Amino acid sequence: xxxxxxxxxxxxxxxxxxxxxxxxxxxxxxxxxxxxxxxxxxxxxxxxxxxxxxxxxxxxxxxxxxxxxxxxxxxxxxxxxxxxxxxxxxxxxxxxxxxxxxxxxxxxxxxxxxxxxxxxxxxxxxxxxxxxxxxxxxxxxxxxxxxxxxxxxxxxxxxxxxxxxxxxxxxxxxxxxxxxxxxxxxxxxxxxxxxxxxxxxxxxxxxxxxxxxxxxxxxxxxxxxxxxxxxxxxxxxxxxxxxxxxxxxxxxxxxxxxxxxxxxxxxxxxxxxxxxxxxxxxxxxxxxxxxxxxxxxxxxxxxxxxxxxxxxxxxxxxxxxxxxxxxxxxxxxxxxxxxxxxxxxxxxxxxxxxxxxxxxxxxxxxxxxxxxxxxxxxxxxxxxxxxxxxxxxxxxxxxxxxxxxxxxxxxxxxxxxxxxxxxxxxxxxxxxxxxxxxxxxxxxxxxxxxx
Amino acid sequence: xxxxxxxxxxxxxxxxxxxxxxxxxxxxxxxxxxxxxxxxxxxxxxxxxxxxxxxxxxxxxxxxxxxxxxxxxxxxxxxxxxxxxxxxxxxxxxxxxxxxxxxxxxxxxxxxxxxxxxxxxxxxxxxxxxxxxxxxxxxxxxxxxxxxxxxxxxxxxxxxxxxxxxxxxxxxxxxxxxxxxxxxxxxxxxxxxxxxxxxxxxxxxxxxxxxxxxxxxxxxxxxxxxxxxxxxxxxxxxxxxxxxxxxxxxxxxxxxxxxxxxxxxxxxxxxxxxxxxxxxxxxxxxxxxxxxxxxxxxxxx
Numbered sequence: 138x139x140x141x142x143x144x145x146x147x148x149x150x151x152x153x154x155x156x157x158x159x160x161x162x163x164x165x166x167x168x169x170x171x172x173x174x175x176x177x178x179x180x181x182x183x184x185x186x187x188x189x190x191x192x193x194x195x196x197x198x199x200x201x202x203x204x205x206x207x208x209x210x211x212x213x214x215x216x217x218x219x220x221x222x223x224x225x226x227x228x229x230x231x232x233x234x235x236x237x238x239x240x241x242x243x244x245x246x247x248x249x250x251x252x253x254x255x256x257x258x259x260x261x262x263x264x265x266x267x268x269x270x271x272x273x274x275x276x277x278x279x280x281x282x283x284x285x286x287x288x289x290x291x292x293x294x295x296x297x298x299x300x301x302x303x304x305x306x307x308x309x310x311x312x313x314x315x316x317x318x319x320x321x322x323x324x325x326x327x328x329x330x331x332x333x334x335x336x337x338x339x340x341x342x343x344x345x346x347x348x349x350x351x352x353x354x355x356x357x358x359x360x361x362x363x364x365x366x367x368x369x370x371x372x373x374x375x376x377x378x379x380x381x382x383x384x385x386x387x388x389x390x391x392x393x394x395x396x397x398x399x400x401x402x403x404x405x406x407x408x409x410x411x412x413x414x415x416x417x418x419x420x421x422x423x424x425x426x427x428x429x430x431x432x433x434x435x436x437x438x439x440x441x442x443x444x445x446x447x448x449x450x451x452x453x454x455x456x457x458x459x460x461x462x463x464x465x466x467x468x469x470x471x472x473x474x475x476x477x478x479x480x481x482x483x484x485x486x487x488x489x490x491x492x493x494x495x496x497x498x499x500x501x502x503x504x505x506x507x508x509x510x511x512x513x514x515x516x517x518x519x520x521x522x523x524x525x526x527x528x529x530x531x532x533x534x535x536x537x538x539x540x541x542x543x544x545x546x547x548x549x550x551x552x553x554x555x556x557x558x559x560x561x562x563x564x565x566x567x568x569x570x571x572x573x574x575x576x577x578x579x580x581x582x583x584x585x586x587x588x
Numbered sequence: 589x590x591x592x593x594x595x596x597x598x599x600x601x602x603x604x605x606x607x608x609x610x611x612x613x614x615x616x617x618x619x620x621x622x623x624x625x626x627x628x629x630x631x632x633x634x635x636x637x638x639x640x641x642x643x644x645x646x647x648x649x650x651x652x653x654x655x656x657x658x659x660x661x662x663x664x665x666x667x668x669x670x671x672x673x674x675x676x677x678x679x680x681x682x683x684x685x686x687x688x689x690x691x692x693x694x695x696x697x698x699x700x701x702x703x704x705x706x707x708x709x710x711x712x713x714x715x716x717x718x719x720x721x722x723x724x725x726x727x728x729x730x731x732x733x734x735x736x737x738x739x740x741x742x743x744x745x746x747x748x749x750x751x752x753x754x755x756x757x758x759x760x761x762x763x764x765x766x767x768x769x770x771x772x773x774x775x776x777x778x779x780x781x782x783x784x785x786x787x788x789x790x791x792x793x794x795x796x797x798x799x800x801x802x803x804x805x806x807x808x809x810x811x812x813x814x815x816x817x818x819x820x821x822x823x824x825x826x827x828x829x830x831x832x833x834x835x836x837x838x839x840x841x842x843x844x845x846x847x848x849x850x851x852x853x854x855x856x857x858x859x860x861x862x863x864x865x866x867x868x869x870x871x872x873x874x875x876x877x878x879x880x881x882x883x884x885x886x887x888x889x
Contacts, residue, residue: 198798199758200776206701209763209773269758269773269799273738276757280738287737287761378731378767378863526769527860528722532705 155577159319162569162576165414166316167323169566172413177562180555187552190545191266199269201545207530208523208540213267215515216550219398220260220557221294221370222391222511226399227253227301228363231308232356241427243579244419244571248406249399250305251570255560257298259553266549286376289369297359297366304355307348311574314338327567345574367392374518380458381450381522390442397435398511401485401504404428406561408501410570419571422496429495432507436486443478461525470521473513481510657789657809660752664790666744671833671868672726672806673747675850678874680827681706681719682882690822694807696781696794701772703804704819708883717881718874721827723804723819724749724770725859725867732762732771741801747833747868748806750790756800763801767863771803806830816841825878833868 169177194201204211230249234242265271281288317331338344371391374382384390404425411420451462465474485503488494520540524530530538542550632644657663688704695703703723710717730749732741740756743749763771778796788795791808807817820830821841829845831838836847850856854872861867 198774198776202775205775206763206772207769209760267759269760269801270756273755273757276738276740276755280740280755282737282739285735285737285761287735287759291737373761374764376735377761377765378865379764523764527767527863528769529707529709530769531707532702534700 158576158580159315159573161416161419162571162573163316163320165565166320166567166569173562173566177559180559180562183555184552184559187549187555190548190552193545194266194549195271201543203536203540203543203546205537205540206533207526207537208520210267210519210523211540212516212542212546212550213263215512215519216553217260217263217267218370218391218515218519219512220256220263220553221367222395222398222515223402223557224253224256224260224297224301224399225363225367225392225395226256226403227304228359229396229399230403231304232359232363235356236360239427240579241423243575245403245407245424245428246308246575247305247568247570247572248410249403250301250308251561251564252399252402252406253301254298254305255557255564257294257301258560259557261294261298262556263550263553266553286369286372290366290373293362293366293369297362300355300359300362304352304359307351307355308572308575309334309568310336310338310348311340311345312569312572314340315573316569330567364392367395374522378527379522380456380525380527381461382518383458384446386442386446390439390446393435393439393442394511394514397432397439398508400428400432400435401507401511404432404500404504405508408497408504410565411497414565414570416571419576425497425500426495429489429500429503432500432504433486433489436482436507440482440486443482457525457527461521464521464525465517470517474517477510477514477517480506481514482507657786657792658812660754660790663750663752663808664742664744666746666748667808667811668745669832669834670746670811672811673831673833673838673847674723674726674806674869675829675831675838675845675847675856675872676721676869677827677829677854677872678718678720679872679877680825680879681721681874682825682879683719684824686822686824687721687819687828690818691804694818695802696779696796698779701802703770703772703802716874718877719881720859720871722768722770722859723869724806725768725865725869726806728866728868729864731765731767731865735761735765737761746808746811748808749803750805750808751793751801751803752790753793753797753800753802754788756797758799758801760801767860767865768867771801773801774798 190201202211202213227250230242231246235246265274268274277288277291281291283289313331314335317328317335320328320331368388368391371387375384375387377383407420407424407428411417447462447465450458451466453459454462464470485507488499488503494500524538524540632646634642634644683706685706688702688706691697691704692699692702697703705722707720707722708717709720726747726749728743728747730741730743733743733749736742737759738755738757740753741749741751741762758773760773763769763773774796777798781795784794786792786794789809791805791812793802793805796802810817816830816839820828820839823840826840826843829838829840829843829850831844831847833847838845838847838850850872851870856870856872858867858870
């Protein structure tokens, strides 16, 4: 008996009744409280300010940004790369960890899928915001050239969005059905919503069987697509004739960085969901410990690719490539560069390698550092390279030499973050944020005598 | 602006002269209608019909031929029998900047985003710096065309790389891809063009449009009329030589050279040829210079 309980605690599943689990995981659904109303209100304000900034951009053109002919891509593109990176977390947790039979991560499946969907939607929105002619968006489909890496990106982002939505939705079915059957104090429209989207789910064994099959297929399918989505995003840079981007290392460098920031985002999400939905018994310290270990591992991989990315060019110091490296290591971008490398990469490894520090609060703080570092890292990948073209930048206005994003760019970028958080908030509010049926199943697997 | 307008009206006058002289074409409908109105009074002119007859017609009945920009389809194909090349003699450039001004007028540009830049280049610390006029290299293996997601920028049979600003989605991938930074973007509303009512053609690239990319295009609208681009003719020192590689000749307006001999004798080279872009702009090294190097006063040089 002791043995089984220990085992259960090890995998983070509490010894409880099915009903208790359902109650715990669905109690937050229903009429929104004061706190969440305020939170959504704040997010909407940020989105509105961003919408106003975008209106100005549509009206006056991209001149409202600080981008000019040399720095022709700015924080929109680095933000796009960031969101694509974040979206990879869906495949990491709900597919790679699932396939590697890391059952402790089961409660994190849905959180990661929700974040993946929100991030991929915001990435798509961000890339449209960057377009000089968003009114010609459909030219991509009318005149699309398969030879262009942008078209590869459009195709793979579309594919990844569809698979992520399917993965999220299919594994939600039994839980939507539970909401339909068990929730009493909800408005009529919400019950109708659950009834419709439960797709006549009746908890039959045959249904569960096909559900598991579909989830397994999608889980395997999503891995190459997830690798492709960020590798192709890296090719948007690697296929150009630019010092700093002209690297064969860029694909794995981007993918490893993406898994790292995704893990940090999951830790942040775990912390706040556990705190505000009072799920301490489901998201345990053990989860923080394990995710912190994972973060250390992925940070080490990313550190390796960072060294690989910068050592060769900085050893050779070839022409403009060398100037670019000097600018990063010692020039005007040096404070940002070393902040990202030390505070956003090396420090997290040092902190989280210490066992007593792999607790919720330190893990949360470290994760924030990782996320800030990851966003700034994308800035450092995109902008300094553009400012070091092969031919010297001469004969242009002073403003073309620097890039300091305008308030419109910051407002729009903040709005994309608010948008992602809003999508996550809404999905958490209307669906059980932990997969009830999977947790129940896990529990039965380890507790056969209570069946 | 003035210069452009005057060149436009010059062109109109020139073509009217063609019609009046009997070598311009008139539309068939005008000839047919002529028979209906031949008793009307009015000034008459002699014109050549498409089947080779000289006829006398009312001046009011003749449709004056103005140059119409070619259609999108024609603009994508290129001028047959041409392979345009540019040769820049670095020994002659003293940064007079007349090419930049002429280009600005011809393309209705604002000074902050010129198609032509004159860069101060110093190959190594011991060599003397020189001025390097730089425009689009019209590459045979153009990175910009490769990356364009919608085929808004394209390579033509006459070596020219053009942009269709009615198709461009403004993603600026081509600007990131171009290793020579040849492309400029309409970040805001472009300078309005007065008294211009012709339909848009990628060959004229008028009017410019907000949110689209532009660049030096070798002025195919001028080339269609067998005229040299304004940057060539405006250069006071004859730095820029333009021509058709198939005819193996280049000219700066006053001197004409055999292209192959010029490149052979003067060790012509292509800038950053090792990138594999295969430019169609050649440079002649700055040896035996016409002018000693003098610092210019352009911003941020």
